[in-house]
Amino acid sequence: MPKIKTNRGAAKRFRVTGSGKIKRNKAYKRHILSTKGKKRKRNLRKGTTVAAVESKNIRQMIPYK
Secondary structure, three states: OOOOOOOHHHHHHOEEOOOOOEEEOOOOOOOOOOOOOHHHHHHHHOOEEOOHHHHHHHHHHOOOO
16 A cells, blocks of 8 residues: 655644644734734634544544654
């Protein structure tokens, strides 16, 4: 059976936790930060898990992680 190619863009964006969930970073923290509140920016720093409906597709993109 041939190897599956990893989607390199997905490999840079997602990590798999010890329990098998997929972690991701939050969006909207790149620019125009002066209009966003301190609390909002602080919460955007924290990572979160991917929704269950999307995790199957992401797993296919990062098969060896």
